[in-house]
Amino acid sequence: MQVKDKDDKKSNDEFYRKHGETPLPLPGNPERDITMTTPPRLNSGELFMAVEKPSRYTGGEVNAIRKENGACRLHFALAFPDTYEVGMSHLGLQILYAVLNGLPEVACERCYAPWPDMERELRQRRLPLCSLESQRPLAAFDIVGFSLQYELSYTNVLMMLELGEIPLRREERDEGHPLIIAGGPCAFNPAPLSTFIDAFVIGEGEEAIAEIASAVLTVSARGGKRRDLLEALSGIEGVYVPAIHTGVERIRKRIITNLDGWRLPLCPVVPLMKTIHDRVTLEIARGCTRGCRFCQAGMVWRPVRERTPAVLEEMAEAMLRATGHDEISLLSLSSGDYSLIEPLLTTLIDRYYARRVALALPSLRVETLTPKLIEGIRRVRKTSFTLAPEAGTQRLRNVINKGNTEEELLETTGRVFAAGWRAVKLYFMLGLPGEREEDLEGIVDLAYKTLRTAKNQGQVTVSLSTFVPKPHTPFQWQRQIDIEETAARQGFFRQRLKSRNINVKWHDARMSLLEGVISRGGEETGALIEMAFHLGCRFDGWSDRFRFDLWEEALHRTGSDIGTSLRERSPAEAFPWDGIDCGVSREFLLSEAEKAQKGEPTPDCRAGSCNQCGACDHRTVRTIIAPADAPVGTVISSFAGPDGNELREKAFRLRFTKLGQARFLSHLELSAALSRAMILGGLSFIYSQGFHPHPKISFAGATSVGMESKGEFADIRIQEPAEDIGPLVARINAALPSGVAITAMRELPANAFSLAELVMGFDYNLVLSEDVGEAELVRIETGISRFLDAESFGVVREVKGKPIIKEIRPHVTGLALDRPSRRILLSARFGPKGTVRPAEILTGVTGFSAEASLRIGVVKTATRLADFAEATDREIFSGT
Structure with a gap:
């Protein structure tokens, strides 16, 4: 592999153009070839709506780093062979992400193992596995580094390589493929994966990873080949290169001798979804x-x-x-x-x-x-x-x-x-x-x-x-x-x-x-792991995904x-x-x-006394204990917040958007993102009582995953702010994920109506895709006419895992097809008996299949209020 000086803005297009004419192996079937005639589009709503928990794949988190300048000559992907929610809880990956992105010529991005539903979609759509930050295919990176935390994640390593269109075995890779490296506790026995990994980092990686990046940049600048890169890596302390280290030499682990000299990431990436350790x-x-x-x-x-x-x-x-x-x-x-x-x-x-x-x-x-x-x-x-x-x-x-x-x-x-x-x-x-x-x-x-x-x-x-x-x-x-x-x-x-x-x-x-x-x-053991992977083993550490029968077959086939x-x-x-x-x-x-x-x-x-284990040299590598007289309590916090007894409780109503990639956030994920951003903006919440106190925040209903909204609403109870609302809102918006922004914030009087009392309904635009033809438009109009003429109309809705017939006709106050804009206009009631879901209109009324409905964008355009709503209520709901 040779790393070239790349312009980040053009690199993806160059990759796509190259592969637009080059046959690519279909993942999982090496005997069949396909030709990709259109660029992969991993950010398409249709793809994300076809899988559970799409926020695993969207990126765009607070504090995520995306470098878009031509100064970056090395593209590094940190790959975690488990789900997003597991990988985002791992401190080591956050540390390496910060170290690499701190290097001017390096752009580091992240990739996590796709859940089986996403793996299936990628294979069926013939799309490569990509990074979160820029949707860059793994094969387009210069280095892909895996974190090895658990032996039962090894089949996921192979799955990610194959989905990334990278040959599994290191001997099959050439100058056009990225270097594959790995580290973590499991790397202390690199043998089982040595068939697949080009280089292993043994021990603590903060210093070693920067040296690896520097070595690759140096060798590439002088036109070195893949073998030159491997030889350069083999000279770095703590790096084991299977193709080079074939003799009796021992690889000594890397160690950070003084942790005070290495700060943890001070701006760690904030996940969009709930993780294992949030x-x-x-x-x-x-x-x-x-x-x-x-x-x-x-x-x-x-x-x-x-x-x-x-x-x-x-x-x-x-x-x-x-x-x-x-x-x-x-x-x-x-x-x-x-x-x-x-x-x-x-x-x-x-x-x-x-x-x-x-x-x-x-x-x-x-x-x-x-x-x-x-x-x-x-x-x-x-x-x-x-x-x-x-x-x-x-x-x-x-x-x-x-x-x-x-x-x-x-x-x-x-x-x-x-x-x-x-x-x-x-x-x-x-x-x-x-x-x-x-x-x-x-x-x-x-x-x-x-x-x-x-x-x-x-x-x-x-x-x-x-x-x-x-x-x-x-x-x-x-x-x-x-x-x-x-x-x-x-x-x-x-x-x-x-x-x-x-x-x-x-x-x-x-x-x-x-x-x-x-x-x-x-x-x-690598042959066993590879066989188990080809037989279908994935997420072997997850009890609901573990297939011991397939492992038994792999054991039998490999002897x-x-x-x-x-x-x-x-x-x-x-x-x-x-x-x-x-x-x-x-x-x-x-x-x-x-x-x-x-x-x-x-x-x-x-x-006590030294046990002569060999870990210390008693000069640079030694036990370091914080001194008993070390000062504690020296930091003056501006974040800690005032005493809750000193300020008055106030209620505020917010209007905010949920647009773009943010539409893939679930209601709970959106609520958590808002709460965090408000705390970062300087608000002091009033908390509920009980075992696990929560901020007092309530919403006007919940938008479903995949739905955009130009106006969502929430009521919050906080301690009276010490400054004007304007600067507060600006700081809150700066801490929100892309697509979420507060557009209005007003204080509520003591006798204000609740959101549940005010909201009577919603208006939606169902945006048809360009491939919906005249025959389908006629079918839509016919279905709408039949629905409006009916006194009763039932659809199948799943409740607690069981299908029931749900009456939706009383919940619809308006339904029409606007041909010029190619939109279905829906007005729905909202009340104690619930409401209608836009997806139920698409599948039950207009005749779209569940799969076809995923290609139709849903936008909530307005919230309708009760007749008794005050003028101030109408102002904030209209965004004025």
Whole structure:
């Protein structure tokens, strides 16, 4: 591949022109060719209306970066092999996105795995998988970088490559194809994907990714070929290139030695839809030296490096101001181990209490959950508590080096329940090395003891997963139990945990089996993954998409032996990942494996002497703990908001648009975007009471996904603004997604009618596509005439998953075809008995099929009011 100096404004057109005359392989069928005669149009309403959750694909989020200048010579796609809502919750991708877009000559965009419905549509329409920012096809990028977080996402990597019209195997790519790189925790064993990936980044990627971009730019500027690019990447510390590194050399992981020198993205992209973790993620530390012997993350991300409180406070302030989120997650492998966690938590809660910003600590050890931490979290919002004893007896906890005790667990859960929580989750693993029947009994006993700390009034969820031996851990030599053994254990708990207050969940044993096969697999495992992909495996980590029958067929066709994959390994046996140096020595892992057999614990080195694991050089790479005298509470916040008791409550009515790509937002997504933007604009909401307080905002009905509107309405209750409305509205609009804009905002008198009382109906334009001919226009007119003459007219509507006949004739006050403008004009009533949906007019009255109706644009043009509406009401509803 050779990177050329490209003009961004022309690059897409050049790509389309090239492929307009070039046969392209039909994804999924290498023996059949097609010729694309028209440019791909991924932004078409018809495509997005054919899939669920179209906001996964539209882009246009707040803080998304789109570079459109000719200075960018390198186009980089960050690809996440899972859905948008999962990928947007991943901090690592946001960090790399900010790093790459901070380079003047680099334009970085994002791409997520399309859900099966979108994959189907892309294949049927012969469209390539594209990025969110510019709808640029993956094949038109210079580098595509995958984040490898989970082994069961590997078939999605292949799916994205194929949909992106990129050859799966690296040996099949030529100068015209992008470089395919990958990183993340799964890259510490690159062997299973080495057939498909050109280069792997081992370790932390902030510095390495910038060096990769620089190397590609340099080599390309002098006319280098694809082999030259690979050789250049192989010279970067922490980069493993399968085509180059074929000898005995070891690849040492990359590490950021001082986190304070690397700021998190201060303006992270704000998702349009609800994601798995819809919040500001504040990484307080990296690494963990607790030494749990099953935990890969605790080994490969050593040593511990903490950010100082002052840096964290500055970043929290900036990210809240840039996103409008109402929750901060204090992220690390063990949040409670952060040396200054109590003063930091207290400072953040005190500062943002008036804004109802919650604090979440997603990874807590039992012994670190102090009364002060519990009280701090309770003050703002009761986020869930999840604790991980991992094993049911102290003996087995010593084997795995899990340092907490049963007494600490029960003391902690007692505090949690006493503080007002009614539910606690406990995580355990099945099949741990040295597990005995008494350890299973111990889980049962611990579950009931935990319930008793709630005085039998709470709910305890016991979550059981199967132990999977991971590379670079003391247990990498251990055997993994098979499906039958796991099922027997699950049956034991099904019989023993029958209390209505104890909920038992377990991870699918078949998924754990495949995770084990892949995680310790070699290069030959790539053939299994490729076969499973071609058989139809996708989203294998999703229980509703997982097809074990197809994986069994893939195992059979490739001759893969599960027993060999799950077996115990000899200490002398070579591993596929032996060429990867994670920092922790093989000698240390073996010594820890021996101590596990004896049930001997290893202390945490951060609080004592060095354990000689090999991760530190004690000069540049070393443990960094925030000093005890580090200043806390030094940031003066302009975002935190005033005390709610100081200002009066006011009600306002808003008029806003929902146009363009914003029409694909659901009502909940639109509501969330408005709420965030208003907070960013400086408004202080009045919140509801209860377990999860919400801003007080109400709407005049909800527009369906795909419908545009020139005037939507909402009432909000806020603290009296300290400035004029004009500047506030300008700031709010600047924080809204493209297509959403407030066009009017008026204060409401105390006796104002509610929106539900005022709104009597809506007017719509149903915009016909150009391919609707004369015969169809006549059919439309005939259908409208028949409808208007009828006293009753029923359509099929699905309610709670069941079809019913819905009477719609009384809800329609006007219906006509305007031939000159090619629009169907609809006036509909709105009331307690509901209203008519424009789609029901298209399919039930005018005869369009459900598929054809997707090509017809729907625009809400007006909202009709009750006769008693005041003049001020009519002004805002008319936009004046």
